[in-house]
Amino acid sequence: MESKSKDINWRGVDLNLLVAFSALMETRSVTKAAAKLSIGQSAMSHNLSRLRLLLNDPLFERQGHQMIATQRAIELSPTIENILNLVMTQVLRPDDFDSQHYQGTFRIGLTDYAELLFAPALFDAISRLAPKCQLSFCNVDRHNYINSFNDKNLDVVIGSMTDLPKELESQYLYTEDHVCLFDQSATGLTIPVSLARYIITPQALVSPDGKLASPIDNQLQEQGFKRHIALGSSNFLTIRHLLKDRNLLCVVSRLMAKIDIFNDNLTQCKPPVDIPDFHINMLWLRRNSTHQRMEWLRQIVSETVTERVASLRGKSEAR
Numbered sequence: 001m002e003s004k005s006k007d008i009n010w011r012g013v014d015l016n017l018l019v020a021f022s023a024l025m026e027t028r029s030v031t032k033a034a035a036k037l038s039i040g041q042s043a044m045s046h047n048l049s050r051l052r053l054l055l056n057d058p059l060f061e062r063q064g065h066q067m068i069a070t071q072r073a074i075e076l077s078p079t080i081e082n083i084l085n086l087v088m089t090q091v092l093r094p095d096d097f098d099s100q101h102y103q104g105t106f107r108i109g110l111t112d113y114a115e116l117l118f119a120p121a122l123f124d125a126i127s128r129l130a131p132k133c134q135l136s137f138c139n140v141d142r143h144n145y146i147n148s149f150n151d152k153n154l155d156v157v158i159g160s161m162t163d164l165p166k167e168l169e170s171q172y173l174y175t176e177d178h179v180c181l182f183d184q185s186a187t188g189l190t191i192p193v194s195l196a197r198y199i200i201t202p203q204a205l206v207s208p209d210g211k212l213a214s215p216i217d218n219q220l221q222e223q224g225f226k227r228h229i230a231l232g233s234s235n236f237l238t239i240r241h242l243l244k245d246r247n248l249l250c251v252v253s254r255l256m257a258k259i260d261i262f263n264d265n266l267t268q269c270k271p272p273v274d275i276p277d278f279h280i281n282m283l284w285l286r287r288n289s290t291h292q293r294m295e296w297l298r299q300i301v302s303e304t305v306t307e308r309v310a311s312l313r314g315k316s317e318a319r
Contacts, residue, residue, distance in 0.1 A: 018080050020047035024060055025077050028067045097292040099130040106133055106297055109140040109148055109157035117255055118305055125304040141208050149285055155297055157283040170281045174309050178275045179268040181257050182249040195272040202230035204239045204250040216273055258312045
């Protein structure tokens with residue numbers, strides 16, 4: 001059986017006509033309805049003609065100075081008012097996002113760095129404010145984060161990505177720098193670490209793409225030096241475990257050196273080579289910028305990351 005919707009002139013359906021109908025029902029006057037909607041009387045008369053054609057009913061008939069509603073108009077009035085109310089409250093002016101009763105899923109893309117630093121704090125903050133939600137942390141990197149937005153339906157991504165495509169927007173969160181991290185007893189290194197000792201000390205490298213070199217090596221080569229990279233791993237946790245009791249040094253971000261899941265008493269100090277700082281940003285799809293759930297999540301993520309960074313830096317200063 002074919003749908004009756006094929007017989008409906010959908011091109012003739014105009015939300016403004018429903019607004020005009022509502023005004024006519026309220027005022028029972030073409031002139032007053034036009035004034036209420038701030039349109040000309042001829043425009044209102046045209047809207048009434050279109051309504052009559054669309055609904056196949058006179059709807060309003062003039063008796064003296066008043067327009068009398070037909071039975072069809074009276075029957076339609078509650079339905080049309082309900083439609084207009086739904087459009088106003090659910091489409092044009094939706095209710096504020098209610099995190100306490102939200103039962104959906106928040107999906108956050110995190111680099112290894114961001115996940116180690118912020119996953120516990122994000123879980124605590126979001127689950128406290130949205131206790132019925134589910135939270136999914138998805139691993140991303142600078143190579144796959146763009147596709148991950150669509151493939152994994154991510155809400156936001158946290159990382160050091162730059163040169164963003166036009167479909168993404170971003171918010172700056174903070175700037176990170178680097179330190180040398182090592183076991184002072186195992187390496188025999190003292191602070192500050194000289195360039196000569198830095199070069200001859202075997203080094204571990206956090207390498208997401210598996211390469212056993214970084215821009216530091218290019219810088220050293222220009223100065224006529226070469227360091228020995230003894231180990232590379234995409235996982236910072238692996239590197240961190242290996243540094244204890246071994247003659248190894250690793251350059252890591254300062255905050256990564258300060259995360260409190262370890263009790264290995266490793267030493268950190270400023271590297272003897274210039275290493276550019278990097279910015280951590282929060283990214284999201286431009287098309288979802290004004291969605292209230294997304295706006296709420298971005299605010300919570302921003303506040304949580306800012307507080308976590310301040311806490312870690314405070315510990316750094318206290319030591």
